[in-house]
Amino acid sequence: MNDIRHNAVELFNLSEYYGYPCQSNPCPSNQQCYQRESNNYTCIEQSKHHDASLELDGTVNVIYSYTPLNLNRNYFDLLLKTKHSSGLIFYIGETSISFFSKYISLILVNGFLQFETKIDINSSVVVVKSRIRIDDGRWHRVEIERFRRRIIMKLDDSHRYQTVLLSKETEFYPNPSYIYIGGYNRLCNYDEQHCRSYRGCLNNVTIDHNYLSLIKESPVISYELFSSNILWPRSFTFIGNLPNQYRSTNSHIIEGFQGAIQKIILNNHSINDIRHNAVELFNLSEYYGYPCQSNPCPSNQQCYQRELNNYTCIEQSKHQDASLELDGTVNVIYSYTPLNLNRNYFDLLLKTKHSSGLIFYIGETSISFFSKYLSLILINGFLQFETKIDINSSVVVVKSRIRIDDGRWHRVEIERFRRRIIMKLDDSHRYQTVLLSKETEFYPNPSYIYIGGYNRLCNYDEQHCRSYRGCLNNITIDHNYLSLIKGDINQHRLLKPCSSNLTK
Known part of the structure; x- marks a missing residue:
């Protein structure tokens, strides 16, 4: 049967398939073709930035600084690709009162996009949902704009969803001024849908028409220094990382330092506590030394460092198949x-x-x-x-x-x-x-x-x-x-004890 439409009892939402729509390279040379449906495609401009894309596996989420250019307007434009049906794509919130008192978020729920907005503490949340699934492992473009009380979400340049806020407020300023991408574990105490981490790829993320460098991280700590040199009366010293705006185009900095610093000398001045006189602190805590050095555990237990300052005592098993x-x-x-x-x-x-x-x-x-x-x-x-x-x-x-x-x-x-x-x-x-x-x-x-x-x-x-x-x-x-390796039930399974290092 060459045409399945012949002799059919019923036809529903059926159209002829003309082949892979990107096969003829219909897009300009600076854009790439992506198939959206059987016969449709979209042309997406390829970013010139080497840090334009980011793959998230659900174990890592990232944080970026975000200050709205216009308190009455928010604009987001991004590409995403995933085969998973749930996850937090981004969250921006006023957390000084409550995590969901004022916030903007984009989440994936059962394969559908859901953009949530609440900019007035006395109003209810407003939700815009897509009507097509995007967990198909293909690239999708999402464009979202909030201007005062109007919200528009466009998907793949062809699906448009719109709503209006009922709140009196029209200005939104997040505190702290961060955007959390891929997940935010502090939301798990409030909402299950926002608790799930996003697993998939993101690309060409722009916020308020400013390109977001996805791979680079924010500095851990920064100082403002003053000197007697009139050509350079003030400067900044960054410890742990270097912000994007201070990097050259051929910078080889990939990620920030993670560890402990005991002492730093700046301009022949020793700083025993690097937190003093800092302009910005991010994700910093005091380190008290290797916690297992003093052998705090009983003789039949072994000390394991869990975090920089914490440890746990674990009893060592005498069994070979433990x-x-x-x-x-x-x-x-x-x-x-x-x-x-x-x-x-x-x-x-x-x-x-x-x-x-x-x-x-x-x-x-x-x-x-x-x-x-x-x-x-x-x-x-x-x-x-x-x-x-x-x-x-x-x-x-x-x-x-x-x-x-x-x-x-x-x-x-x-x-x-x-x-x-x-x-x-x-x-x-x-x-x-x-x-x-x-x-x-x-x-x-x-x-x-x-x-x-x-x-x-x-x-x-x-x-x-x-x-x-x-x-x-x-x-x-x-x-x-419980004998883990031995046993009649599992005798045909290839089982092995734990290696000394967990690298998988």
Whole structure:
């Protein structure tokens, strides 16, 4: 059948396909053709800047200075490409009062773009949504303009969405004057959609018609110096990075310094605390020295540095099969029968540089995979323990407030006793909640714990579908040690202990 339209009973939204529209190179020489739909294309001018594009994998977000040129107007123009359906593309907010008292944001929700505006603390948020999905792995151009109360969003130069603010205010000035791109973990305490990190590519980002250098970072600290030289009466010294406006066109500076500085001498003057007399400070904290140098842990435990100033003590296992490294392609299964149906206890060490993945799942799957279950998952770098032991109740979630996808060891201890749930992270962060269900007993069927992933969950929930990539160590369940490498169930799986360095 050469033409599927012949002899058809019904035709709906069907058109003839004339072939790949960019094949004939219809765009000017300084522009590139991108296919948008079957027969349509758009021409996008290629940036001459080598730092015009940025790829985000969900583990990193970036911050840039942003001061509106006109308080009554905001203009954004960018290209994006992603295959993921959710994530925060950018956020600008007045955070001195509340993170959502006054803000502008662009997020991806179920594959659709959503631009949110709230410039009056007494008014409600106004939302502009696209009607076509953009999570197809192709480039899409997004152009957004707010002028006073009018908002216009254009997608791929052919789809236009418009609304009007109902607020009395028309001026918007963010405080602090930053734009957060790709994610902002402090929003996780307020809104789930803004909590998810964007994964994909950004290109040719302009704000208020000014090009945004995506790769370069803001300075860590800057000083203003004065001299007796009339030709150069004042100058700036930057420590940690160099702002874009002070860089030459052939600058080889790629990223800023990350670490600790003990002392700096400027003009023969020793500065023991570089925070004094600084014009600008960004992401700076005092360093007290290597925290494990004094051996603060007991003799049977080893000290691990978690951040510059923090450490955790981890008991060293005597078992040879205590650790397991997972690369996302292999998951493991172990038998699990609770010693007490009213209580579950988990204690483990984990280390990863990846922001998402299923660490373990235990469920009553004879009815439905999520009718009764316990699970620990990693979402945007934060731990999330979910509990549902009553088929008629809703799931209860306990979330950590600090990220653990930093490639360092973290200890996680979780206990459920009847309706009370406690999760402790690194022996210093404690999170607690209470179940609202009538039931207090939990018995999994089948009696297995799935670690690292479980592909049958992919039909039900995206967050549980992702495999964990990283290391696990010293896992105990109900105070019983779990042999990770050995076991009859996993004898045909190629398992290996954790390497000394986590580089994947």
